[in-house]
Amino acid sequence: MTDPQNTADPTSQSRGVPVPPIVISGDPASAASALNAKTVAVPEQVVEALRGACAEVVDDPSTLAEEGRDWWPLAMIWATEGRIPSRASVLVRPASQQEVIDVLRICNEHRVPVTPSAGRSGVLGASVPVFGGVQLDMCQMNGIREIDRSSMVADVLPGTFGDVYEDELRSQGLTGGHWPQSMTLSTVGGWLACRGAGQFSTRYGKIEDMVVGLDVVLADGTVVRTGGFPRAAVGPDLNQLFVGSEGTLGVITGARLKIHELPGHQRKAAYSFDSFNSGLDWLRSVIQRGAKPAVLRLYDPVESLRHFPGADGRSVAIVLDEGEPAIVDAYMSVVDSAARDSSANIEDSSVVDTWLGERNEVSALEALISRGFIVDTMEVSGRWSDLPAIADATLEALRTAPGSLAAGVHCSHSYEAGACLYFTFAAESPPEDRESRHQALWTAATGAALGAGASLSHHHGVGLNRGRFVRDALGSGLDVLDSIKSALDPNGILNPGKLGLKSSFGTFSFDQ
Numbered sequence: 001m002t003d004p005q006n007t008a009d010p011t012s013q014s015r016g017v018p019v020p021p022i023v024i025s026g027d028p029a030s031a032a033s034a035l036n037a038k039t040v041a042v043p044e045q046v047v048e049a050l051r052g053a054c055a056e057v058v059d060d061p062s063t064l065a066e067e068g069r070d071w072w073p074l075a076m077i078w079a080t081e082g083r084i085p086s087r088a089s090v091l092v093r094p095a096s097q098q099e100v101i102d103v104l105r106i107c108n109e110h111r112v113p114v115t116p117s118a119g120r121s122g123v124l125g126a127s128v129p130v131f132g133g134v135q136l137d138m139c140q141m142n143g144i145r146e147i148d149r150s151s152m153v154a155d156v157l158p159g160t161f162g163d164v165y166e167d168e169l170r171s172q173g174l175t176g177g178h179w180p181q182s183m184t185l186s187t188v189g190g191w192l193a194c195r196g197a198g199q200f201s202t203r204y205g206k207i208e209d210m211v212v213g214l215d216v217v218l219a220d221g222t223v224v225r226t227g228g229f230p231r232a233a234v235g236p237d238l239n240q241l242f243v244g245s246e247g248t249l250g251v252i253t254g255a256r257l258k259i260h261e262l263p264g265h266q267r268k269a270a271y272s273f274d275s276f277n278s279g280l281d282w283l284r285s286v287i288q289r290g291a292k293p294a295v296l297r298l299y300d301p302v303e304s305l306r307h308f309p310g311a312d313g314r315s316v317a318i319v320l321d322e323g324e325p326a327i328v329d330a331y332m333s334v335v336d337s338a339a340r341d342s343s344a345n346i347e348d349s350s351v352v353d354t355w356l357g358e359r360n361e362v363s364a365l366e367a368l369i370s371r372g373f374i375v376d377t378m379e380v381s382g383r384w385s386d387l388p389a390i391a392d393a394t395l396e397a398l399r400t401a402p403g404s405l406a407a408g409v410h411c412s413h414s415y416e417a418g419a420c421l422y423f424t425f426a427a428e429s430p431p432e433d434r435e436s437r438h439q440a441l442w443t444a445a446t447g448a449a450l451g452a453g454a455s456l457s458h459h460h461g462v463g464l465n466r467g468r469f470v471r472d473a474l475g476s477g478l479d480v481l482d483s484i485k486s487a488l489d490p491n492g493i494l495n496p497g498k499l500g501l502k503s504s505f506g507t508f509s510f511d512q
Ligand SMILES: Cc1cc2nc3c(=O)[nH]c(=O)nc-3n(C[C@H](O)[C@H](O)[C@H](O)COP(=O)(O)OP(=O)(O)OC[C@H]3O[C@@H](n4cnc5c(N)ncnc54)[C@H](O)[C@@H]3O)c2cc1C
Pocket: 070, 071, 115, 116, 117, 118, 119, 120, 121, 122, 123, 126, 127, 138, 158, 159, 179, 180, 181, 182, 185, 186, 187, 188, 189, 190, 191, 192, 193, 194, 195, 196, 197, 198, 199, 246, 247, 248, 250, 251, 252, 253, 362, 459, 460, 495, 498
């Protein structure tokens, strides 16, 4: 499975890209763009040059309409109205790093915006080609190139879908340990570009903990190979410059990721607490006593009732660990001892099986948005000392926003210093107000969360939807990011309009 030419493995499993569940109402070819942006039409001679550089170049308006959207709930609302966020002028599907280099060189020379995209499972519009130009679909570059079993590192191409990656590793007795809920919808490149987190992250880490090295093509076609070592002291960590950059600083064309032996031993446990805050105290105690079981999640009473019928006003917590029996047993013993020191009830561990059976089930989203409701999620992180206030303030903001129907929270990923809070909310609205109500919910919830000490995002990223909050979240840090962007991409061609960065192609607006 080694491919020294850095091209896609022709034997690897390739497949069509999954699409967001809401069908674009009417004829996608004539769907109007909801983003008010001046788009760049790619001149015919540039399209010809692209055809010479890349085997697959698509200009069919229906395909471009479909490919120009992702799982951003506002884009799904627009789809019910026969609108799309925006549409590229052409879409290219490179099959090798060399094709990526050639495409970027052409676009950079002609000042054409380039928006990388992959599974399009992003939930914030990050892969939407706001200013038209070229969309760079990375899904043809897929497959595992090499496995270093001694160092436990896999060299994988960016367009490899999560389930394909994990299945291939499992066939060799290995696992990547990264289990986003969007496992079958998202790619390795998308995980890295968004700084994603899997459901088993307490043991295996977030994607930034798993990355050992990257291949990145810059806007002018220069190839950078970052990292490669277990640790190094040669200036700042360049891996981490590109992880989370959402396609704005470079295109990821290869990744070296940590892998693990397939675990032979697994244990589960479940508890319930009389309040979300007493559950948070227990989580903190588990982690700060040194136990890091793979799955460690706590649901507030609203979400507990939704996931675990019978929870009846209590906050349910689930725990699952896997790996070396001695370590798993030690972790589970710390988990249990922390629960006995708190006000926890011990629940039947079959609750964990209920969660395992339903953890990737998202059909309610499609059903509710199709029926005209607003449904969305928002994840942030904060220190343990701030988490109760972040949860209270954000829920209050969501529950008092116009049209609010429900809001709940769970704690999905924990660390020594704090944790991730993940909010789910729903609202009703007259059809003509859905866009403004959706954005009002985000404005209220984000303001409340930031005001109580939260980060802007824990693992979904910024994309389009959160761009307007980045100045509040980072302060002068945004100027640092803008400077890095200008240095690496002076013409600003890579994914303009995202991450709250300055755009070389003007502005865009929607009802916010
Ligand atoms: C049902 C559902 C559940 C989800 N659950 C989780 C979860 O548990 N954890 C989690 O972290 N996220 C989750 N997400 C969000 C989403 O799946 C992740 O953000 C994912 O990492 C995006 O990957 P993708 O391949 O779909 O990327 P896309 O959506 O296509 O792109 C996302 C961003 O990455 C950039 N990008 C993509 N490929 C490259 C590349 N090769 N080089 C440079 N930039 C690139 C794009 O430009 C864009 O900015 C979920 C989404 C859905 C719809």
